[in-house]
Amino acid sequence: MSSLMHHEPEKKRELVEADVRERTYVPEILKGIALTTRHFLRNLFGERDTNPDVVERKGITSITTVNYPEEKVDYPPGYRGLHRLVPREDGKPRCVACYMCATICPAQCIYIEAGEYGGEDDQAESRVIEKYPKQFVIDELRCVVCGLCVDACPKDAIRMDTYTHTPSGYDRQGFVYDIPRLLQGPAVSHPSDPWYKRGSSAPPDHVHKEAHTRIAAGGGLAKRPPLVEVMKFPKP
Amino acid sequence: MSDEKKVEAPKPVGPPPGPPPPKNPGMVTLTIDGKEVVAKPGTNMIEAAKAVGVDIPYYCYHPRLTIAANCRMCMVESSAAPPGKLVPACQTGISEGVVIKTDTEKVRAQQKMVMEFLLLNHPVDCSICDQAGECKLQDYYMRYDFEASRLEGGKVLKNKRKKLNDLVVLDQERCIICTRCVRFMEEVAKAPQLGIFGRGSHEVVDISPAYGKLDSNYSGNIVDICPVGALLNTDFRFRARAWFLSAAPSICTGCSRGCSTYADFMGQDTYRWRPRENEAINKSWMCDVGRLTYKGLNKHRVLHSGLGRGAEVKDISQAKALELAVEKLKAQSGKVAFMASPVASNEDLLAGLAFARDVLKVKTVYASGRPAGQGDHFLLTGDKNPNRKGLENIARGFGLELAPFETLTKAMDAGQVTALFGLGAEVPEADEVFAARAQKLELFVVTATNESKVTEAAHLVLAAAVHVEDEGSFTQEAGITQRVRRAYPPKGDAQPHWKWAVDLARGLGLEMKATSSREVFKQLSAAVPELATFEWDKKAPLNQKRPGIGTLSAAADGRPPGWREQGVPNLRGLTLPPGT
Numbered sequence: 001m002s003s004l005m006h007h008e009p010e011k012k013r014e015l016v017e018a019d020v021r022e023r024t025y026v027p028e029i030l031k032g033i034a035l036t037t038r039h040f041l042r043n044l045f046g047e048r049d050t051n052p053d054v055v056e057r058k059g060i061t062s063i064t065t066v067n068y069p070e071e072k073v074d075y076p077p078g079y080r081g082l083h084r085l086v087p088r089e090d091g092k093p094r095c096v097a098c099y100m101c102a103t104i105c106p107a108q109c110i111y112i113e114a115g116e117y118g119g120e121d122d123q124a125e126s127r128v129i130e131k132y133p134k135q136f137v138i139d140e141l142r143c144v145v146c147g148l149c150v151d152a153c154p155k156d157a158i159r160m161d162t163y164t165h166t167p168s169g170y171d172r173q174g175f176v177y178d179i180p181r182l183l184q185g186p187a188v189s190h191p192s193d194p195w196y197k198r199g200s201s202a203p204p205d206h207v208h209k210e211a212h213t214r215i216a217a218g219g220g221l222a223k224r225p226p227l228v229e230v231m232k233f234p235k236p
Numbered sequence: 237m238s239d240e241k242k243v244e245a246p247k248p249v250g251p252p253p254g255p256p257p258p259k260n261p262g263m264v265t266l267t268i269d270g271k272e273v274v275a276k277p278g279t280n281m282i283e284a285a286k287a288v289g290v291d292i293p294y295y296c297y298h299p300r301l302t303i304a305a306n307c308r309m310c311m312v313e314s315s316a317a318p319p320g321k322l323v324p325a326c327q328t329g330i331s332e333g334v335v336i337k338t339d340t341e342k343v344r345a346q347q348k349m350v351m352e353f354l355l356l357n358h359p360v361d362c363s364i365c366d367q368a369g370e371c372k373l374q375d376y377y378m379r380y381d382f383e384a385s386r387l388e389g390g391k392v393l394k395n396k397r398k399k400l401n402d403l404v405v406l407d408q409e410r411c412i413i414c415t416r417c418v419r420f421m422e423e424v425a426k427a428p429q430l431g432i433f434g435r436g437s438h439e440v441v442d443i444s445p446a447y448g449k450l451d452s453n454y455s456g457n458i459v460d461i462c463p464v465g466a467l468l469n470t471d472f473r474f475r476a477r478a479w480f481l482s483a484a485p486s487i488c489t490g491c492s493r494g495c496s497t498y499a500d501f502m503g504q505d506t507y508r509w510r511p512r513e514n515e516a517i518n519k520s521w522m523c524d525v526g527r528l529t530y531k532g533l534n535k536h537r538v539l540h541s542g543l544g545r546g547a548e549v550k551d552i553s554q555a556k557a558l559e560l561a562v563e564k565l566k567a568q569s570g571k572v573a574f575m576a577s578p579v580a581s582n583e584d585l586l587a588g589l590a591f592a593r594d595v596l597k598v599k600t601v602y603a604s605g606r607p608a609g610q611g612d613h614f615l616l617t618g619d620k621n622p623n624r625k626g627l628e629n630i631a632r633g634f635g636l637e638l639a640p641f642e643t644l645t646k647a648m649d650a651g652q653v654t655a656l657f658g659l660g661a662e663v664p665e666a667d668e669v670f671a672a673r674a675q676k677l678e679l680f681v682v683t684a685t686n687e688s689k690v691t692e693a694a695h696l697v698l699a700a701a702v703h704v705e706d707e708g709s710f711t712q713e714a715g716i717t718q719r720v721r722r723a724y725p726p727k728g729d730a731q732p733h734w735k736w737a738v739d740l741a742r743g744l745g746l747e748m749k750a751t752s753s754r755e756v757f758k759q760l761s762a763a764v765p766e767l768a769t770f771e772w773d774k775k776a777p778l779n780q781k782r783p784g785i786g787t788l789s790a791a792a793d794g795r796p797p798g799w800r801e802q803g804v805p806n807l808r809g810l811t812l813p814p815g816t
Contacts, residue, residue: 096363097364098368099477099480103477103479103480114474115474116473116474128396130364130396131364155363194361197390197393198393201396202395202396202397203394
């Protein structure tokens with residue numbers, strides 16, 4: 001109660017009477033016409049900037065409408081587009097079929113079947129990872145484009161950085177994407193990838209040495225890892 | 237307990253004063269985390285703590301193996317320990333009046349240190365590890381550690397893919413050297429072929445040089461008891477994630493031992509057997525041969541009833557099959573012989589034999605079933621039929637003569653049997669031989685779960701469900717009756733053997749009222765003394781954590797199974813490559 005007692009009294013607002021200029025409306029109408037004319041001329045002769053980042057737009061014109069599909073704007077950075085399976089340097093998917101994306105997917109649109117590389121399979125990077133996806137299918141019609149699959153992936157094997165949306169089609173079957181359709185874009189590798197640590201799943205011959213001596217000798221690395229760089233997907 | 241009160245010794249007269257008399261005579265009373273526990277002498281601290289709901293973490297301890305106390309995860313504070321020291325809860329016996337604390341600063345620090353140590357050279361390749369989801373390293377890391385690794389430099393590299401035999405593959409990097417597998421092979425499997433080799437960080441589990449590969453019928457159990465993903469089953473590996481599977485309590489039907497199992501399933505497929513604790517039959521173990529018998533539940537199943545022999549067979553619906561079977565059996569009325577397979581459950585046999593006695597009016601039932609095979613020193617028996625005892629009991633109870641299979645084949649060869657109804661298509665001789673014999677029959681109707689040469693020779697095959705597809709019970713060789721639970725509905729157009737028997741009886745003019753296997757048992761088991769006392773409902777192992785809520789989880793950490801237990805995703809007609 002006491003706080004109410006000490007409340008400051010409301011300020012009185014004074015009514016200002018409108019003068020003749022305002023009551024006739026004429027100057028106000030002229031002001032409005034001038035503004036409309038300015039925008040009209042600006043949009044008629046001015047240059048237009050279609051930068052997807054609205055704040056960064058530099059052009060004179062204020063029009064933001066794009067004549068889609070004749071004109072297309074670039075999607076902003078971080079746009080969650082059509083999925084892709086990220087290839088390794090040897091062209092196979094980085095995916096190891098861990099089912100994390102299929103587990104997290106709220107729309108349940110990812111279907112995976114895991115397979116095993118044979119022990120004798122010494123082709124490229126496959127030699128140190130036994131597991132790979134025999135089937136990796138995304139039903140893009142069920143996908144809600146939430147991007148959780150990308151967040152959940154422990155191997156950086158699925159990305160949505162294609163900067164295109166799912167193209168429209170005439171049949172539902174066409175929206176079911178399998179490995180040949182998903183595996184696209186530039187290859188990606190990280191220094192932590194297991195094929196930089198060892199030659200095969202068998203124990204390396206320097207195994208008797210302690211860990212620190214192995215690193216110093218440099219014999220433990222099968223191949224020098226490349227510099228880390230963020231691969232950017234070429235915009236269409 | 238109160239009778240033993242007078243056992244209390246009189247107070248000692250002189251020094252030294254003895255220990256105080258036990259609070260509960262004959263038992264040991266101690267305090268764990270402030271809760272009073274009364275336990276049998278000789279219990280270890282982990283088991284005593286479990287009784288009052290206190291979880292002490294451990295890796296190397298296993299109730300059925302000797303104590304190694306080498307993982308150091310179960311260290312707790314005890315009032316009986318030397319000052320400032322912790323004791324391993326798995327190895328330390330309990331004594332009267334001891335106060336144990338499992339949740340102090342010191343214990344938590346110890347658990348954290350042990351976890352960091354165990355994870356030091358662990359590859360953390362959970363993404364390709366099949367143990368993920370039921371791995372104690374994962375669970376305890378989240379519960380007791382939750383810190384980043386401080387290791388600088390590389391981890392020790394070992395062999396990631398060493399095939400111990402056709403069933404078990406070893407990843408030495410993931411191993412935490414708890415020696416459970418070594419102890420199991422020595423103590424339970426009686427095949428001491430595994431050992432620990434090397435020193436320090438380079439220690440590995442491996443096969444003794446004297447053996448090229450692990451040679452035991454019980455090697456699959458080391459996969460189950462491995463607390464991490466070091467030992468994996470090549471048959472199950474990469475086929476499903478543990479958190480997608482649901483579990484239903486069932487039994488292995490590979491031999492007459494009837495080991496208790498969990499059927500881990502997803503959709504309408506069983507993915508593996510996991511042995512289920514059963515002190516009377518299989519303890520915690522099962523054999524490698526039995527472990528692979530789940531395949532018969534998925535593959536080469538009779539999914540639709542079939543009309544016609546050999547290549548002329550065509551699929552027909554359940555209703556049509558029933559109609560035809562009634563028609564054909566009616567035509568051969570009075571001449572139909574009946575054979576029953578001891579692979580079917582008690583309920584199937586109860587309904588089947590009642591049908592045989594009351595409708596087909598037979599006096600003799602011929603016992604078919606799988607041919608006898610090799611047994612071994614531990615669990616596997618020579619009789620490969622899980623319910624022979626049940627068949628014998630039911631036939632005796634129903635006043636039917638149970639004749640051996642040879643009698644049937646002789647009668648068939650002599651032309652005395654011209655029409656045959658088979659409950660189950662398993663025969664104790666080579667399928668081809670019996671199929672040739674069956675060619676001469678005027679009528680051969682059989683309820684079958686799996687396709688074989690015998691079903692090809694039948695005029696009419698009625699698609700039958702396997703034991704995980706219905707509730708039921710089995711009586712194993714020692715006379716123990718076990719209940720099995722239904723995991724999923726029957727595949728395709730199949731229905732249980734008992735349902736075929738009930739439907740056929742109705743078609744042929746005998747009203748059998750049963751609409752479920754439970755009702756079959758309730759109505760017909762009274763005539764069988766061995767089954768009359770069996771509490772069908774009470775003996776059913778739980779297949780849900782709480783009534784009405786979901787299925788049991790197959791993952792060891794008990795998290796609820798995923799959505800996929802209801803079926804496989806619709807691929808909208810996308811064709812999968814052959815063999816997937």
